[in-house]
Amino acid sequence: MLRRRLAPEPYAASATAGRSCALFGALLAVIAVLMGRGGAVDPRGALAVLGFGLLFALLAAALAVWSAGVIWRTGRRGTGRALAALVIAALVLAYPAWLAALAALRPTVADASTDAAAPPAFSSSPTALAARGGAVHEEPPAEAREAERRLYPNLQPVMLDVSVEEAYDLALKAVQGRGWRVIEAVPPRGKFGAGHIDAVAPTRVMALPDDVAIRIRPASGQARVDVRSASRFARTDAGENAARVQSLSDELEDAAS
Known part of the structure; x- marks a missing residue:
């Protein structure tokens, strides 16, 4: 006597679709990171790909939750x-x-400086503007500067017991040692002249370009170095600009001591 086998319950279509969406979203996110870190495309393209990856991930989560109800009601497979x-x-x-x-939860701050009252200005030369893709960073408004002071009270000007020429050389060496791209470097000239360095630094995850300005000027027998870092695309930075400014400031103090 032959026994008839019952056909197994089919998979819930929403569970299968959710997993596919999640895998595709993860793939897009990885591609976006590789695009950003490779630097071969416009960063906006990498951000667009990441945005699509996040949308697919959200859709996957919604389908997974929906499929839980389907599985509960129908007994289908797919958990x-x-x-x-x-x-x-x-x-x-x-x-x-x-x-x-x-x-x-926090104020919208994507611009940090050791001198919140008068942060270093970014160069507006044609070469610097072209290297920044036309990005222009104006001086932050008063409310943004006050928010910066509250968030990052430890960011202070770097006072070095060296000449401004030596401080400029230390700053330029530190920037180059970090692999940042120097787009303009103007050494200090004369007794009261200020030096300036414009550079591009990558973000942690996607290596998107952030812009850095360094100002070096004499101050009562010392050299005062002010550092500013501003996000080019983000409206808030999770403290990355402040961490970059603090790290460079600490490196300069160690190098001069």
């Missing part, structure tokens, strides 16, 4: 696929969600 979709989507969305939470 593992739904869980996989949730986990992958969570990994893709974790860092952007953290940035979004910071943006909601």
Whole structure:
């Protein structure tokens, strides 16, 4: 006597679709990071690809939640696929969600300087503008500068017991040692002349360009160095600009001591 085998329950289509969306979103996120770090395309292109990856991750999470209800009601298979979709989507969305939470809880600051009252100006020469893709960083408004003071009270001018020429050389060497791209460097001239360095520094994750301005001028027998770092694309930076300014300031103090 032959036994008839019951056909297994089919997979919930939403669970399968959710996993596929999550994998595609993760792939787009990886491609966006590689595009940004490779530097071969306009950073806006990498950000656009990342945006699509985040949208697919959100869709995957929604499909996974929906499929849980489908599986519960119909008894169909797909729990593992739904869980996989949730986990992958969570990994893709974790860092952007953290940035979004910071943006909601903190003032919108994406510009940090050791001199909040009169931050170093970015060069407006044709060469510098072309290297920054036409980006222009105006002096932050008063409310932004006050927010910066509250958020980063430890950012202070760097006072070095060296000549302004030596301070300029130290700053230029530090910038080059970090692999930042120098787009303009003007050494100090004369007894009261100020030196200036414009550079481009990469962000941590996607290596998108942020802009750095360094001002070196004499101050009562010392050299005063002010550093400014500003995001080119983000409206909030999770403290990355301030960390970059503080790190460079510490390096200069160590190099001069």
